[in-house]
Amino acid sequence: MIWTTDLFEELDQMRRGMRPLWEGALAGDGLEFPPVNIYEGRDEYALILCLPGVPKDKVEIRFAENTVTLSGERPEQVLEEKSGYLRRERDWGRFERAYRFPVKVNADGASAKLENGILVLTVPKADEAKPKQITIQA
Amino acid sequence: MSSELKSKEEKKNGAAVEPLVEAGTAYAPDTDIVEDEQGLKLILDIPGVSPGGVTVELDENFILSVKARNVFVEPAGNASRQFSIGDYYRVFQLGDVYDREKVNARLENGVLTLTIPKREDVKPKRIAIRA
Numbered sequence: 001m002i003w004t005t006d007l008f009e010e011l012d013q014m015r016r017g018m019r020p021l022w023e024g025a026l027a028g029d030g031l032e033f034p035p036v037n038i039y040e041g042r043d044e045y046a047l048i049l050c051l052p053g054v055p056k057d058k059v060e061i062r063f064a065e066n067t068v069t070l071s072g073e074r075p076e077q078v079l080e081e082k083s084g085y086l087r088r089e090r091d092w093g094r095f096e097r098a099y100r101f102p103v104k105v106n107a108d109g110a111s112a113k114l115e116n117g118i119l120v121l122t123v124p125k126a127d128e129a130k131p132k133q134i135t136i137q138a
Numbered sequence: 139m140s141s142e143l144k145s146k147e148e149k150k151n152g153a154a155v156e157p158l159v160e161a162g163t164a165y166a167p168d169t170d171i172v173e174d175e176q177g178l179k180l181i182l183d184i185p186g187v188s189p190g191g192v193t194v195e196l197d198e199n200f201i202l203s204v205k206a207r208n209v210f211v212e213p214a215g216n217a218s219r220q221f222s223i224g225d226y227y228r229v230f231q232l233g234d235v236y237d238r239e240k241v242n243a244r245l246e247n248g249v250l251t252l253t254i255p256k257r258e259d260v261k262p263k264r265i266a267i268r269a
Binding site: 037046055077079082083085090120 | 170172183185187212213217219249
């Protein structure tokens, strides 16, 4: 089998496109939109998505097997007649991101808030995954 | 929702204007600029900014500046980041055909939309052809 340059380019693009955020990251679609920050606290994880201009009802959050999938859409702006772009920097379109948590989480205790264009998803760790403090006996 | 629109005139009249953006912490927001016969529309992504946290100025040299304070508070913990949280600042040089008195600013879901109409005397005129 002959490896063509194109394939290598494609692989390279794939590699650059996939941005594993931690070891358990399942998928990155390679799109710039939306950027995601992930925070790990002692008892919970927080995922922050930059979603300016995306209404609440355009975002879907699903849990399955310790994996959360966030998907949605930022609609493309519809231009009026006889108008045109002088500059176009904002991304638009559909997105989907899936993250598998490295420890067991309590999906039922998750909460999400979308405010001023930033989505905050808070996912508590399962009780058995939380760090335990051991009291030293006298 | 509407955002604050402060002109230089207001400043001169002594209205309190606090520095919205501190040096070295500001990001240039992604911006779309749309033009039509009526004027310009600027659309800026400024996630994390609440209404009232924006200052828009169009000065006598038609320099448009947008400053916005990010009020989002990052969660605690070890972070893996694709974006940084900070204030926003961006400056645009416009042509001198716009009406400084009629700039309209609207902030919704972290998106700032500025509508800047052209002056009436520079808008295209339709000329009727006589028979």
